[in-house]
Amino acid sequence: xLIIAHRGAxxxxxxxxxxxxxxxxxxxxxxxxxxxxxxxxxxxVIHDKWLNRTTDHIGKLHWMSADKLKRVRVEKTEPLPTLxxxxxxxxxxxxxxIELKGIQHFDFLYHHLxxxxxxxxxxxxxxxxxxFNHDWLHTIKQEQPQWLIGALTASKGIEKSxxxxxxxxxxxxxxxxxVDEDYVQHAKSLGLAVYVYTVxxxxxxxxxxxxxxxxxxxxxxxxxxxxxxxxETFHW
Numbered sequence: 676x677l678i679i680a681h682r683g684a685x686x687x688x689x690x691x692x693x694x695x696x697x698x699x700x701x702x703x704x705x706x707x708x709x710x711x712x713x714x715x716x717x718x719x720v721i722h723d724k725w726l727n728r729t730t731d732h733i734g735k736l737h738w739m740s741a742d743k744l745k746r747v748r749v750e751k752t753e754p755l756p757t758l759x760x761x762x763x764x765x766x767x768x769x770x771x772x773i774e775l776k777g778i779q780h781f782d783f784l785y786h787h788l789x790x791x792x793x794x795x796x797x798x799x800x801x802x803x804x805x806x807f808n809h810d811w812l813h814t815i816k817q818e819q820p821q822w823l824i825g826a827l828t829a830s831k832g833i834e835k836s837x838x839x840x841x842x843x844x845x846x847x848x849x850x851x852x853x854v855d856e857d858y859v860q861h862a863k864s865l866g867l868a869v870y871v872y873t874v875x876x877x878x879x880x881x882x883x884x885x886x887x888x889x890x891x892x893x894x895x896x897x898x899x900x901x902x903x904x905x906x907e908t909f910h911w
Contacts, residue, residue, distance in 0.1 A: 676883070677890030677909060678899040679706040679772060681873050682722065686895040689750040690729060691720045693764055702897050705909035706770040706890070708805075711758050712777035715741040718758035718787065721749075722776065730755065758787050767796035770909050772825065775806040785819055799823075800910035805848055809838070816843050823911050825870070829853060836862035845911055846870055846889075851879065856886040863887060868911070877902065 683695025684702060691709055699707050711718040714737050726732040731748045732739070739747075747755045758773070765771060771791075778784060784804070791797040805825035806812055812824045826839035829850035835858055839847045846868040849858065854871050862869045871883055872892035880899060883891060893899045 676880070676888065676903050677706060677870070678704060678896050678903060678905060679708050679870065679890055679892045680704040680896045681708050681892040681894050682710065683707060684896055686875075687897075689753060691722060691756070692749050692753045693756050693760060694753060696761060696764060699896055700765065700768050703900060703905060704769055704896050705905045706772060706911075707765070708772040708774060708892055709758075709761060710774045710776050712736055713779050713783065714777070715744070717741055717744075718784070719744060720756045720758060720761055724777070759790070762787065762791045762795045762797070765795065765797075767791075767798065767801060770801040770803070770911060771797070772803050772805055772911075774827070775804060775808065775811055778811060781811075781814055781818060784815075785822075788822060798910065803845060803911040805846075809842060812842050812844065825911075831855075831858055836865055836867055839867055840865040848872060848892075851883075854883070854888070859887050 680699035682690035684698035685695060688695035688698050696707055709720050710722040711720055725735055729749055731751045744755055749755055788802055791802060803823040803825050804815060805827050807827045815822055815824055823845040825846040825848045826842050826844040827848045831853045836847045847862045848870045851871050851874055859869050868889040870890045871888050874891040875894050
């Protein structure tokens, strides 16, 4: 079962920072998940729309210029990274799940993905774009179908995982509160990989592994990797 470092090694380092990502790489993680918001000519790596929870500033991300955001510190220690910063740091050392939290210009996203491949040693299948906004995922697949997408959801509809299949997604990314064996097997029957978020208890890791889940998003990857050694290489 794949252990995906959720916002980097979040249990020991400030989430969505370069230090958290480097720590996850050093632990031997084969995949890392980050969150991005597009604003003022950059994709900023941060989960929330508001800066309050994780940084030394108060207010919405979109209220500040790029110059001001460069002065923001996460947990008073590290700069707020951009997607370019992350790509340059990772250099294709492991797979990357980029969760879209906000976007205005899809061409700008495609430019970043191409940069990852051409300048940062990533392979195409190491990159996947996920989102709860399925309109965005649909747009990506319509405009540039070569990019992999992961369909995020926190619900189980009457058609189960068919919506992800209809999006031409590579994976179904499920909230642990709605996952069950029936949902997993339905997704598998449609050729979808299944990844579950956010899973930090050994009992849940074991249960999800038993029902055929392909991987979990985890805040404490060191502990999980000790129980579930990872393959030498991984592609989505």
